[in-house]
Amino acid sequence: MIYFDYTATSKPNEEVLALYQKINADYWSNPSSIYKAGVITNNLFQKCEKDILEVLNLQNKKIYFTSGATEANNLAIYGICNNYLNQDKNIITTKIEHPSVMSCFEDLEKKGFKVTYLSVDEKGIINLEELKQNINNNTILVSTMWVNNIVGTIEPIEEVIKIVKQYPRCKLHVDAVQGIGKIKPTFDFNNVDMFTLSSHKINGLKSSGALIINNKINLQGVLKGATQQEGIRPGTIDVALSAATTKALKLITASRDKHYIYVKELQKYFREQLKNIPNVLINSSEDASPYILNISILNTESETFIHYLEKYEIYVAAGSACNSKIKKPEKTVYAMFHDERRAVTSLRISLSYVTTKEEIDEFIKRLKEFK
Numbered sequence: 001m002i003y004f005d006y007t008a009t010s011k012p013n014e015e016v017l018a019l020y021q022k023i024n025a026d027y028w029s030n031p032s033s034i035y036k037a038g039v040i041t042n043n044l045f046q047k048c049e050k051d052i053l054e055v056l057n058l059q060n061k062k063i064y065f066t067s068g069a070t071e072a073n074n075l076a077i078y079g080i081c082n083n084y085l086n087q088d089k090n091i092i093t094t095k096i097e098h099p100s101v102m103s104c105f106e107d108l109e110k111k112g113f114k115v116t117y118l119s120v121d122e123k124g125i126i127n128l129e130e131l132k133q134n135i136n137n138n139t140i141l142v143s144t145m146w147v148n149n150i151v152g153t154i155e156p157i158e159e160v161i162k163i164v165k166q167y168p169r170c171k172l173h174v175d176a177v178q179g180i181g182k183i184k185p186t187f188d189f190n191n192v193d194m195f196t197l198s199s200h201k202i203n204g205l206k207s208s209g210a211l212i213i214n215n216k217i218n219l220q221g222v223l224k225g226a227t228q229q230e231g232i233r234p235g236t237i238d239v240a241l242s243a244a245t246t247k248a249l250k251l252i253t254a255s256r257d258k259h260y261i262y263v264k265e266l267q268k269y270f271r272e273q274l275k276n277i278p279n280v281l282i283n284s285s286e287d288a289s290p291y292i293l294n295i296s297i298l299n300t301e302s303e304t305f306i307h308y309l310e311k312y313e314i315y316v317a318a319g320s321a322c323n324s325k326i327k328k329p330e331k332t333v334y335a336m337f338h339d340e341r342r343a344v345t346s347l348r349i350s351l352s353y354v355t356t357k358e359e360i361d362e363f364i365k366r367l368k369e370f371k
């Protein structure tokens with residue numbers, strides 16, 4: 001198979017799988033138990049917390065392991081907003097968020113919050129003027145992604161930090177899922193109040209991720225239960241899964257810059273091969289993440305082309321896999337170009353450090369043959 005959907009998920013790393021199995025075999029006791037076996041398992045868990053904060057160079061932060069970025073995004077957003085129900089507060093997000101952020105804001109809007117959805121330009125960059133115009137002392141939360149999962153736009157988080165910092169009550173949440181382990185940040189995560197990561201995007205395991213927050217933040221847990229993870233994220237802790245996430249993060253971070261250079265070169269090659277092919281438009285800007293290349297094949301709806309490629313075992317996506325059953329113009333591409341045709345014919349090709357030029361050649365060959 002030729003897999004171009006690494007943004008949807010990535011193959012678990014062998015070392016990560018081995019560690020997961022080892023911990024399940026040797027340290028499977030409940031880390032909340034007060035006897036020795038539990039204490040040993042709990043020590044392993046605490047080491048995971050410490051290691052993740054260390055790998056990301058974080059100080060004065062705490063981490064909550066979750067069932068993935070969807071849960072972590074929900075925890076961040078409701079964790080703040082539930083403190084302010086029925087108080088006429090403003091919250092701000094963007095028009096291009098992942099559904100795990102967007103749906104929370106839509107729900108909170110129904111519950112009485114005033115929501116601003118920031119627009120984006122043709123590169124997918126959020127409108128900072130709109131942010132400045134809408135943020136005020138009544139704003140309690142701004143949530144924006146770092147790297148967009150559909151077109152790869154890298155958002156100007158350092159600028160957002162400067163703006164939000166002027167409003168001490170307002171918290172900044174960043175969905176960092178598509179950036180962590182792939183892109184070197186040009187901002188300091190220590191200046192972001194809360195951010196989210198997902199393990200299966202970085203060769204870790206599915207249904208695991210984390211929310212990392214500034215340790216002064218008063219977050220309300222969403223789930224009600226016992227006191228694990230300070231009661232903010234209750235439920236028996238899966239130490240093996242937390243260790244797998246930690247390992248995946250360590251491994252990907254160690255090779256991040258080397259991978260980046262390789263994938264950037266691949267993306268450049270891909271773009272060159274796409275030149276002069278009729279009806280093909282490139283939607284991702286040149287300064288976007290090299291891991292994502294979004295194109296539109298104007299005479300073919302996304303789904304038709306996906307199924308055509310599937311016959312050759314080439315896999316690409318139309319948009320986010322999480323929304324792929326719903327046939328609508330792709331939201332991010334539409335927000336950028338306001339062009340329905342371009343949005344319904346868009347394809348997300350996502351690359352990895354294991355992608356090869358030969359795989360790209362095969363894609364181009366099938367694209368040229370397509371009638």
Ligand code: PMP
Binds near residue numbers: 149322
């Ligand atoms: N945010 C972004 C930007 C994503 O790409 C994804 C995964 N598609 C998520 C959140 C949700 O992650 P998870 O699958 O871990 O719930």
